[in-house]
Amino acid sequence: MKDETVTAGNTSICISWADDDPENRIGLLRAGRYTSPNKVFAFVVAIPLTAAFFGLMFFVFSPIEQLRWLAAPFTRRSNLWTIIPTLFFFFWCFATLFIKSLKVRFQARALDLAAVPQQPDFVLTQATARAVLNRLYGIVDHPRHFILLNRIERALSNLQNIGGVSDVSTILTTQADNDRDQISSSYTLVSGLVWSIPVLGFIGTVLGLSQAIGTFGRTLQTAGNLADIKSNLQGVTGGLATAFETTLVALVCALIIQLYINYLQSKEDELMDECNDYCHAHVTSKLRLVEHLPEQPATVDKRLAVQAVEADRSIS
Numbered sequence: 052m053k054d055e056t057v058t059a060g061n062t063s064i065c066i067s068w069a070d071d072d073p074e075n076r077i078g079l080l081r082a083g084r085y086t087s088p089n090k091v092f093a094f095v096v097a098i099p100l101t102a103a104f105f106g107l108m109f110f111v112f113s114p115i116e117q118l119r120w121l122a123a124p125f126t127r128r129s130n131l132w133t134i135i136p137t138l139f140f141f142f143w144c145f146a147t148l149f150i151k152s153l154k155v156r157f158q159a160r161a162l163d164l165a166a167v168p169q170q171p172d173f174v175l176t177q178a179t180a181r182a183v184l185n186r187l188y189g190i191v192d193h194p195r196h197f198i199l200l201n202r203i204e205r206a207l208s209n210l211q212n213i214g215g216v217s218d219v220s221t222i223l224t225t226q227a228d229n230d231r232d233q234i235s236s237s238y239t240l241v242s243g244l245v246w247s248i249p250v251l252g253f254i255g256t257v258l259g260l261s262q263a264i265g266t267f268g269r270t271l272q273t274a275g276n277l278a279d280i281k282s283n284l285q286g287v288t289g290g291l292a293t294a295f296e297t298t299l300v301a302l303v304c305a306l307i308i309q310l311y312i313n314y315l316q317s318k319e320d321e322l323m324d325e326c327n328d329y330c331h332a333h334v335t336s337k338l339r340l341v342e343h344l345p346e347q348p349a350t351v352d353k354r355l356a357v358q359a360v361e362a363d364r365s366i367s
Contacts, residue, residue: 066160068196073153085198085230086158086319087237088150097143104138124296133255133297140244141304147241148311155318161199162325164190167333175337180211199326202226203334219338223330227323234319238312245308252301259294
């Protein structure tokens with residue numbers, strides 16, 4: 052076991068969800084379930100990030116002649132009404148995914164816990180399930196907030212209360228499917244924002260084009276000679292360049308977020324696969340169906356009692 056234990060009364064807590072979850076450490080809002088970030092918390096984080104970015108562009112990059120070209124798309128007044136929401140959505144997505152990555156690493160720490168005895172000869176039965184559950188409740192504060200431990204807790208509770216050994220594998224499979232659905236739903240907001248970012252860029256481009264075309268029409272009507280037309284067309288072409296900058300910024304932001312999403316999804320898939328392997332190796336493979344022999348009931352009961360005591364000792 053790699054995690055240091057923290058003594059809390061008579062219980063030795065290895066991982067505390069209330070204290071170690073990335074969102075609970077800050078304590079402003081309730082932490083999201085499993086790897087799902089709190090949407091309001093990510094929204095609040097995105098506000099100062101957006102303000103800091105535009106402050107950097109206006110007051111640091113823009114005054115420097117060599118960096119003015121980089122700040123230009125973000126400091127032109129004609130672009131601001133589409134650039135500001137585009138960058139805010141970008142930082143909202145980025146904050147959500149960053150917090151999510153921290154929560155994925157936190158959930159992965161549960162894989163280092165010996166929630167089930169690691170001895171090759173350990174047998175998981177209805178009699179030993181209680182000892183394992185007691186151990187599970189002692190090494191973490193809230194098993195239901197961990198993807199892996201929540202699966203084990205539900206499976207062993209069923210085994211202890213009902214004694215259905217054959218149902219444990221079904222419960223683990225069903226819970227794994229539910230966990231994948233939970234993780235997939237956590238990307239709903241980010242996917243919607245990624246879709247809206249390039250749309251904002253296209254809206255800014257279309258409006259910029261309409262303004263440029265309107266300016267060009269007025270130029271043709273008011274200009275009296277070719278020199279005046281050429282002079283006025285410089286402003287039109289400049290407006291066209293400004294219009295296309297909004298789409299460029301939006302597409303770059305959407306690309307960065309989409310790559311981050313793909314990377315994080317691969318990490319979560321790895322976590323889910325490792326949880327499945329853990330359950331197969333330390334839960335399903337240790338299940339045994341105990342046959343009750345009618346001619347020797349006392350012997351069977353004694354053997355189960357001894358096995359439960361040995362299991363409790365091996366995991367304490």
